[in-house]
Amino acid sequence: GAGVSQTPSNKVTEKGKYVELRCDPISGHTALYWYRQSLGQGPEFLIYFQGTGAADDSGLPNDRFFAVRPEGSVSTLKIQRTERGDSAVYLCASSLTGGPTEAFFGQGTRLTVV
Amino acid sequence: DQQVKQNSPSLSVQEGRISILNCDYTNSMFDYFLWYKKYPAEGPTFLISISSIKDKNEDGRFTVFLNKSAKHLSLHIVPSQPGDSAVYFCAARISGGSNYKLTFGKGTLLTVNP
Numbered sequence: 001g002a003g004v005s006q007t008p009s010n011k012v013t014e015k016g017k018y019v020e021l022r023c024d025p026i027s028g029h030t031a032l033y034w035y036r037q038s039l040g041q042g043p044e045f046l047i048y049f050q051g052t053g054a055a056d057d058s059g060l061p062n063d064r065f066f067a068v069r070p071e072g073s074v075s076t077l078k079i080q081r082t083e084r085g086d087s088a089v090y091l092c093a094s095s096l097t098g099g100p101t102e103a104f105f106g107q108g109t110r111l112t113v114v
Numbered sequence: 115d116q117q118v119k120q121n122s123p124s125l126s127v128q129e130g131r132i133s134i135l136n137c138d139y140t141n142s143m144f145d146y147f148l149w150y151k152k153y154p155a156e157g158p159t160f161l162i163s164i165s166s167i168k169d170k171n172e173d174g175r176f177t178v179f180l181n182k183s184a185k186h187l188s189l190h191i192v193p194s195q196p197g198d199s200a201v202y203f204c205a206a207r208i209s210g211g212s213n214y215k216l217t218f219g220k221g222t223l224l225t226v227n228p
Binding site: 004009031033035040041042043044045048050055056059091093095098102103104105106107108 | 118120148150155156157158159160163203205212213214215216217218219220221
């Protein structure tokens with residue numbers, strides 16, 4: 001498809017389990033971002049990739065969260081030892097560059113930790 | 115500490131009338147502002163933006179006004195249509211090294227009644 005694609009759309013996991021969330025950005029977009037939207041809040045920045053490297057991971061809440069983008073396209077957000085507080089919608093976005101162009105968002109993955 | 119504030123969680127207007135969504139910010143370093151629209155189960159989609167060197171930007175039915183001295187911006191939709199019913203997020207960005215990072219407000223749910 002032409003847009004940002006995220007899989008799965010929904011993920012329910014048990015507390016303490018490991019999860020991976022996948023993002024396929026728009027073809028040719030070098031910049032990729034992960035945001036997290038908790039209930040009643042706006043999206044909050046997690047991490048920014050320019051190409052294969054994480055240029056800014058200052059938004060990752062703790063070391064249980066990790067993201068990769070090995071070939072500069074698809075990215076995976078990994079959460080270890082999930083906690084109930086990790087429940088949120090995880091949004092991925094991409095843009096042509098990291099500059100002032102507007103980012104295009106995927107539909108998000110709704111993660112529920114029970 | 116919320117740097118971008120949307121103090122109205124919801125707004126209801128009649129079809130054909132004007133919708134005015136407000137946004138305040140506290141960080142004087144912000145110099146580029148965006149509005150995103152979000153439908154349920156979809157990611158935010160870019161609507162309109164404004165640079166801090168302007169005080170108004172218009173795109174069809176949508177106009178964004180920026181008052182830098184008051185650290186306030188507003189989105190006007192005229193005339194409002196039922197399809198405009200969605201959550202609207204105000205977002206802000208700092209130019210320079212971190213210009214990829216968006217700071218979002220909590221959003222305002224707009225309902226346009228037929």
